[in-house]
Amino acid sequence: MGKICDAATAAAVIADGQAVASTGVLAWSTPDVVLRAIGERFDATGTPQGLTFYFPVATGDAMGIPGMEHIARKGLLRRIVSGTYINPRHPETGARPAMTELVQNDLVEAYTWPIGATMHWLREVARRGPGYLTKVGLGTFADPRHGGGKFTSLATDDLVQVVELAGEEYLFYPTWPLDVGIIRASSADEYGNLSFEDQPLTTCALAMALAVRASGGKVIAQVGRIVPRGSRVAHEVRVPGALVDHVVVAPGEPAGTDVHHDPGYLRVMPDMLDRLPRLPAGPKKVIARRVAAEVRPGEMSIFGFGASSDAVLVMAEDGLLDGDWLGGHEFTTEHGPFGGAVMPGWQFSPNYAPEGLLDGLSHFDFIDGGGCKFAALAFGQFDAAGNVNVTRFGSSNPGAGGFTDIAVNAERLVFAGTFTTGGLEVECTDGALTILREGRVNKFVSEVDAVTYRVRDGVCRGQTARLVTERAVFDATREGPTLVEVAPGIDVQRDVLDLIDFPVRVDGPALMNPACFRP
Missing domain, CATH: 3.40.1080.10 (Glutaconate Coenzyme A-transferase)
Structure with a gap:
């Protein structure tokens, strides 16, 4: 038969x-x-x-x-x-x-x-x-x-x-x-x-x-x-x-969302940087630029789904990937690609213009074996005990994806996301940030709805961890998050501290790089 x-x-x-x-x-x-x-x-x-x-x-x-x-x-x-x-x-x-x-x-x-x-x-x-x-x-x-x-x-x-x-x-x-x-x-x-x-x-x-x-x-x-x-x-x-x-x-089925056949997802493309989309202005672009400042050439960097995955696009737009082979940067996601550019949104998972590919199980062998020294991941909630949540919150139940394996096994961590969510509107002018409408939902809460990773435990094991938002940057410490940077134009008390459900230490803080707020 x-x-x-x-x-x-x-x-x-x-x-x-x-x-x-x-x-x-x-x-x-x-x-x-x-x-x-x-x-x-x-x-x-x-x-x-x-x-x-x-x-x-x-x-x-x-x-x-x-x-x-x-x-x-x-x-x-x-x-x-x-x-x-x-x-x-x-x-x-x-x-x-x-x-x-x-x-x-x-x-x-x-x-x-x-x-x-x-x-x-x-x-x-x-x-x-x-x-x-x-x-x-x-x-x-x-x-x-x-x-x-x-x-x-x-x-x-x-x-x-x-x-x-x-x-x-x-x-x-x-x-x-x-x-x-x-x-x-x-x-x-x-x-x-x-x-x-x-x-x-x-x-x-x-x-x-x-x-x-x-x-x-x-x-x-x-x-x-x-x-x-x-x-x-x-x-x-x-x-x-x-x-x-x-x-x-089943002939003619699309390869992915809005992708039918694009050879750029299969092999190296000499004009890759010219093919990449650009992020529109807004809080995501601010966050992506600040995350990009944490990425180092020569260090295998893994990006998760969500806000963190935008960083590679702004690196390309801002000229940080010029030169042979992306200026020595190495990018991957949890789904097996090596080399090329991490893509945002529904195009996330394969890289654009990759050099190599592992199957899913082998790639998690690589992740669990400590192959990704730097990880940039999104966050949905962060709490007073140093827990981060992307698993389930409010009416959303996305699940953790590869977050937990990635976070446990990295040496340097960056968690990226907007400071609040649900209707947040901001404006970037003259190298500064203005909050036009605050989000309805606070993400810095007294206790997360679900624990996806215990950041404090990682810090105690020697990891470094940083939280990047459009208006503030925090370092995770054994004592809890410490505010280390704020955006130009932001009132620290009104726009940051008053919107956190628990006390945080304040170190300085320094001003975020005004270049993050370019149109």
């Missing part, structure tokens, strides 16, 4: 109550056509029901590439485990993602794990190991003593445990079998051999296929085209056909 079939036939492989896993990083590498077929089958027939879905990373953008939105149906899902969730409202309709609605309304068992765990857990399933063991995440949202990654009250099972080994504590993620895996590649032959020549990421496709195979399950691959068997050299085939059961051909 041939492996090539349509999406509906592939979706019919899934039975009620099974555990299904899918690749995808935002809209990159998302098998959207197959996920859509699963949702359509459920809408038409009421089956499959009661599925457990495992997404190592949020899949789709809830817009042109819906991804996990296709299966966000009450009844179809019993449980979801994901490294991240899609949260922003649709820019045109204002609608929240359906998956967010399921979580916020407590209609599904929802869990979130650090992406380092979601990736490495697949390796343990593939080797039929008992589970994934790590120190990363102790004392954070992933620790069962602090929630165990549970996002809803229906999520009552403890999927993470604390164990002791040789007198030391670890987090333990027990394995369970995966019945179906859905992955995406560029090309397949009739036997199912997969290559990824026009995919900017390979993410965890091979690991997922191995895990599903070890579980006795079925692997579905969505590809853009069929090529003759034997037409590629062996090292181009990243997933052998022996691991693939069904191939769904």
Whole structure:
């Protein structure tokens, strides 16, 4: 029997109550056509029901590439485990993602794990190991003593445990079998051999296929085209056909949000700097410029999703990357690219004009092994105890992504974000900052809603950590945050200290570089 079939036939492989896993990083590498077929089958027939879905990373953008939105149906899902969730409202309709609605309304068992765990857990399933063991995440949202990654009250099972080994504590993620895996590649032959020549990421496709195979399950691959068997050299085939059961051909699918085919995401481009977009004026650009001042050439620098990822674009705009090979700067994200420029927003994850690429599991080996000395990450909340939160706050439940693994293993940390959120408006004129409208939500709170990383613990281990906002810069110390810089034009008491829910030390402070506030 041939492996090539349509999406509906592939979706019919899934039975009620099974555990299904899918690749995808935002809209990159998302098998959207197959996920859509699963949702359509459920809408038409009421089956499959009661599925457990495992997404190592949020899949789709809830817009042109819906991804996990296709299966966000009450009844179809019993449980979801994901490294991240899609949260922003649709820019045109204002609608929240359906998956967010399921979580916020407590209609599904929802869990979130650090992406380092979601990736490495697949390796343990593939080797039929008992589970994934790590120190990363102790004392954070992933620790069962602090929630165990549970996002809803229906999520009552403890999927993470604390164990002791040789007198030391670890987090333990027990394995369970995966019945179906859905992955995406560029090309397949009739036997199912997969290559990824026009995919900017390979993410965890091979690991997922191995895990599903070890579980006795079925692997579905969505590809853009069929090529003759034997037409590629062996090292181009990243997933052998022996691991693939069904191939769904879906030509013309976009590579990512607003990206159909751009060779700049696949290889070095001589005119890379001219191709990069420019950030509009505003608080994000101020923050990006101040973060850029912390980046050093010759030091592997990793950037997280959000405000921190804008820094590389302003470095390019301001002439800081001129010269051969970006002036000696080395940039990566948590998803495997080496070299090139980190991209902002929905284009985040692969780099533009990369020199090399690791799969998701190998890259977290690199991160956990201390390969990224400098890390710039976003923050949603920061509290008096020196805890930072990006996992869950207010009505948002984005999950931590790779934040915890990155933060634990870096030597220098910068956390970047606006000082307040929810309607903040500022103006930059004559090298100074004016607050036109203050944000409704304070981000410096007495206690964070969830602990993503304990910054004070890191400082006690020898890390340095700095918080960068559009109006103030803080150094994290054992005693708590210390205000060290303020923007020209800012009243320290009214615009900074009065908006923090706990006392902070004040050192100086010095003025932020007026160049940060250029139009």
